[in-house]
Amino acid sequence: MTDPEMLERITARRAELDELEERLVKQLSEVRAERDELAVAERVWQRMSEQLAEERAQAGSPVVRVAGRAVGLIPDRGPGVEESALPSDYQRIMAAVRQVGGPAACRVIGETLGLNTEARGKLEPLRAKLTKLADRGWLHKRGDGKFTVRP
Known part of the structure; x- marks a missing residue:
């Protein structure tokens, strides 16, 4: 080369x-x-x-003021939202619905909670809370008005 x-x-x-x-x-x-x-x-x-x-x-238990009163908000049920996020009275309602063990009428849930179920007007606040829990996905409200816990 x-x-x-x-x-x-x-x-x-x-x-x-x-x-x-x-x-x-x-x-x-x-x-x-x-x-x-x-x-x-x-x-x-x-x-x-x-x-x-x-x-x-x-968000565990959000509280807002309505007319000067502290009112607990009911969170929507979803991934990562535990039942402990509900205010204590709603947690007791969920436990009562579970305790009944099947589709439960408002009156039966009220009896389980120890409420006076003789007067219909006494059950209306409970019915409203049950409906609110159903609207937020925690309970299922059946066509016959009975409630069950969503799986």
């Missing part, structure tokens, strides 16, 4: 390596940019997860 031929091969190889280096630098830049984006996404996800956990903890 002559010297000019060797020099030509070296020059060609140097050009190939320069081109390869340029592609690798570009690819490395893209990898670093994507990695930076993933780091930002991870921080945002972490912050949102913490906020959601805090909101769920605070």
